[in-house]
Amino acid sequence: MDRAQACLQAQGILTGSLPAFVRALCEHPAGLAVASEDDDMDWTKDPEKVEYIRQLLEALYEARAIVSCYNIVIVLVIVVLAVWHWRETRSDRKKWQRLREWQGADTGDGTTSPASSSSGTILGSATPPDAKDLDLERVPLLAGNRATKGPRRSNMVGRAIRSWLAHQPPPLPIVNRTLPSNGTSLFIVCWLGLNAFFHFFRLPMRWDFFFIFADRAGCIFVVNLPLLYLLSAKNQPLRHLTGYSYEALNIFHRRVGELLCFEGALHFVSMLLWQFLLARDWLTARSAHVYFTHPLVLNGIGALLSYELLYFTSLATFRQRWYELFLSSHVLLQFLALTFLFHHYHTARPYVALSLLIFAADRLLWRLTLKRATLTADLTLLDADTCLLSANWSIPPPPPETSNRSPFHRQSILHGWHPADHVFLTVPCLGRTHALQTHPFTIASAAPSSSSSPCPQTDDNGANENSRSTHAWLNLLIRAHDGFTRDLLRHARSHSHSHSRAPHPAARVSVRLDGPYGSPRALGVLRASGCAVLVAGGSGIAVVFPLVWALLHEDGWGEGGEEDGKVVDNEIISERKLRKRRVHLLWVTHAREHREWVPGLQMEELRERGLEVVMPEPTAEAGRPDVKGIVAGGWRAPRRRGGRAVRNVCAEEIGRGREVRVAVEKFGW
Incomplete structure (x- = not known):
């Protein structure tokens, strides 16, 4: 040559x-x-x-x-998950339709035919509380419908595996880091193993070829960039492909970010080892000054520092203390990191361009245009640390020239939302520092019927085109901590109409809402179950209440009127529902006044429609309840248990042969 x-x-x-x-x-x-x-x-x-x-x-x-084949493998994995999600969704819809058919079935003697499904679902809105003995109802929420015959040996291994996958281990000692379920951890380990395979496959194991190892670390960093930005985007195709919204996938986003920080640091350190220790003399620069002042190296150091700062400002301790700084620095550091990387690594430019496209489309096209809406809302004080932001409006009809299947149709909150969805809130009147900040809050009110009550003939958004609600009522339950929420609470106090005769005078503000965001997976799982158990801790009722409302207000469930040409009374429909599907709510509050967050009339209406509510004494008065005992029936020997109680109850019931599924709705900020 x-x-x-x-x-x-x-x-x-x-x-x-x-x-x-x-x-x-x-x-x-x-x-x-x-x-x-x-x-x-x-x-x-x-x-x-x-x-x-x-x-x-x-x-x-x-x-x-x-x-370069790495992303091909990632796409294949996503395809497998999409097929799995499609089969699961199809099965859930069939179960739900079957339950609706059973709802109207009559045996001829005034009673309804028994449900043939013994499946149950537990949904938690947040990490459940610890345990302490309380004198509550003696009937466990998951009692009944247990298998009477002994399990088949062929199924025991499968149940043991599914039970282990659903189990959540205790936090790591010393650092007290919370671990996800074993299934999630196993998936992350497999993904890390995939990256290790691509890092070491056909790697020359010679010191004079150590440069290949260092370069391969940079390659692994680069090929994971699109995945990192895809998982961080609020609007992403993964929600439709896998059924999980971005906040549920946030744990994978954090793991990808940690891997990138590790690979970036490994690439930098390895290059230094090669340059000053391992490389042959005729391949290296004449001095360290020449090496470190070269534009290629300077851009690499800039990219590394930017991504490392991104990681440290994303840690939980930093986010909780300086959330506003976390938001602003995240955008600035992303731009700097991509710019430095673009000039440092020529091979990375297609991946940088794709990542920038994902970031810009999510921020500019969706969040600042299609998903944004400006409303006038009322701020009402509920207690010393809680306020309620509420707004209502008429849902606009779709434009006649717009196809119902258009991806740009009905994107903002003005066109409704689904149960357990959330929005990002901005209140410009709080001052310049808050004018550009967006803070996430779960929608605590029931979703309009167009979003929460899909019938078998529905559109792509799960909305029944023939029974669409024309009005929306939105409530955000806001607990004050520091920064934005504390300033919002002060504003509510200082601007409330004290002359109003209302028991809770309200302050009117103009707000910007970005959303809605979320996934209908939890509601789909609950609808397909014969026994639904929903667990809420404190303000987690904002997630659980809309789900309960949707379950008990679906079309044909609990509504009086005609059924097969016969007039059916509300009480008969309600009685049938009690026999068909059990819906339980366990709500653990810290203080007694927190129970006022849900209006008494709405809670009473849910009780009349079949909801079984368990509200232990407030933890401030009686300590933390025995969540495991309440759910599964462990009353005789209650012990203190960690926040994994509900998830591990499901794992134990799966091991016993019960058809139990668990869905946890919480933010991973």
Whole structure:
């Protein structure tokens, strides 16, 4: 291989990959002429050195080809998850329709036919509380419908595996870090193993080829960039493909970010080891100053620092203390990191462009235009630390020229939402510092019927086109902590209409809402179950209440009127529902006044429609209740248990042969 061929190959394939000095020589032919005056630096005249460069180039080219297949594997995994989600959703819809058919079935003697499904669902809105003995109802929420026959040996292994996957281990000692379920952890470990495979597959195990290891770390960093930004986007196709919204996938977003920070640091340290310890003398720069002042290296250091700062400002302790700074720095550091990386690593430019496109489309196209709405809302004080932001409006009809299947139709909150959805709130009147901030809050009010009560003939959004509600009532339950929420509470106090005769005078403000966001998965799981148990801790009622309301107010469930040409009374429908599907609510509050967050009339209406409510004594007065005992019936020997109680109750019931599914709705900020 002559000098021109070696330079051409280095330029065309590996621009940005060789050490700074070699890359400079390859990019500038005059530099080779100058270097040839020094016998030690003229590596192009030494056949052994040329052969070494050739092998190095071939190894790097092969590494690029291998790592480029990574995203193909990721796409295949997403396809598998999409097929799995499609089958699960299809099965849930069939179960739900079957339950609706059973709802209207009559045995002829005034009683309804028994439900043939013994499945149950537990949904938690937040980490459940610890345990302490309380004298509550003696009947466990998951009692009944247990298998009377012994389990088949062939099913025991499958049940044991599913039980282990659903189990949530205790937090890590010393650091007290909460762990997800075993199934989630196993999925993350498999993904990490996939990255390790691409990092080490066909990697030359020679010290003089250590540059390949360092470069491969940079490649792993780059190919994961689109996945990182896709998981962070609020509007993403993964919600429709997997059934999980961005907040449920946030745990994977954090793990991808941690891997990128590790691979970036590994790439930097490995390059330093290569440059100053392992590389042959004729391949390295003459001094550290020449190396660190090269634009390629400077851009790399800038990208590394930007992403490392992104990681540290995203830690829970930082977010909780300086949430506003976390929001602003996240946008600035993202832009700086992508800019530095674009100029540092030529091979990374397509991945950087794709990541920037995902980031810009989510922020500019969706969140600042299609998903944004401005409303006038009322702020009502509920207690010393809680206020209610409420608004109502008429849902606009769809434009006649717009197709119902258009992806740009009915995107903002003005067109309704689904149960357990949330929005990002901005209140400009609080001051300049809050004018650009957005804070997430779960919608605590029932969703309009167009969003929460889909019938078998529905549109893509799950909305029944023939029974669409024309009005929306939105409530946000806001607990004051620091920063934005504390300022909002102060504003509500200082601007409330004290002359009003209402028991809770309200302050009127103009707000911007970005959303709604969420996933209908939890409601779909609950609808397909014969026994639904919903657990809420404190303000988690904002998640659970709309789900309960949707379950008990679905079309044909609990509504009086005609059924097969016969007039049916509300009481008969309600009685049938009690026999068909059990709906339980366990709500644990800290203080007694917190029970006023849900109006008494609405709670009473839900009771009349079949809801069984368990509200233990407030934890401030009687300590934390025995959640496991309430759900599964462990009354005789109550013990203190951690926040994993509800999830692990499900795991134990699965191991016993019960058809139990669990869905946890909570933010991963």
